[in-house]
Amino acid sequence: MGMRRFLRFGVQRAFSSSYPSSSPSLSIWRGKRKEMGKEGLMVVQEMKRLQNSPPERLQSFIKSRVSRLLKSDLLAVLAEFQRQDNVSLCLMVYELVRKEIWYKPDMFFYRDMLMMLAQNKQAEKLMQVWEDSKREKVHFDQHTYGDIIRCLLDNNLPSQAMVFYSEMKESPEPPLSLPYRVILKGLVPYPELREKVKEDFLELFPGMFIYDPPDGLTDN
Template sequence: MKLYDVVRKEIWYRPDMFFYRDMLVMLARNKKVEEAKRVWEDLRREEVWFDQHTFGDIIRAFLDGGLPSEAMDIYEEMRQSPDPPLSLPFRVILKGLIPYPELREKVKDDFLELFPGIVVYDAPEDLFEDQGLRSESESE
């Protein structure tokens, strides 16, 4: 955060989507929620807007960091974005939401509403367990 503050005070500094993306991803990985909120406030104040792919990257970083509530806050920002939705960021988010089935269902419903002709793959929960059971029973 010290470096973040120094960079933003430099004369050459210009608000940049990638700078903010990298900061948020790093903070998510390190579970620095308060710092991430501050960075988010700064980017809004500087009128930095993310494209759909960048939103997907950031949301996935928060999910991978074990911060689903914060990820869903950013997801709501993504849904309000003026950019047209794209299916790939939704797929990235849906994959990150596998450990959070209730949240995943909400995003999946949004995805199916936005992209009605596209199928969402849901892997069976016991996929690997079944394979393990088969190999045990085959060996008997």
């Protein structure tokens, strides 16, 4: 089984009943990959058309049409803007979702937002969304921390990655070796940071082996 597939399964299997808002069975995000309805498709097209218009035109459309979308269509619109890497429109829909009466703070919802922003190197906006998740007391499991941190490292955001790593270490969930290995691989281009995480790993998992790439090898 490939590493990404293993990580995906690890994320999906996992939260205990102490974290109900992030339980896969309760997640508002489970239906986001369903086919988008005609209303949702129209909204995506019109928002993109209005994106470079005067701001009041786009805001008027959001109030009159986007805010009236059904839950499934609104989530599908958000997922589509994430897929397109349209950061500004994605953040607008993100804010709308969080105001809906059916909205619940959700690990999967925030994971996708954070990784999309990381992939687009939007460090400031990423940390704002992270603060939103903290205010809403969203719990992230160890595999999800590992995925987000690796995404940050792969997109040259090591400072932000180490903020998430510090939060990961403070998590009430027991540490797992696999997320640490994912992070250590992503830290190959950052030897000083990698050494610190390696020390933590060896303290948490004594006797486990860590592969150290040859000196000068920075391609992860």
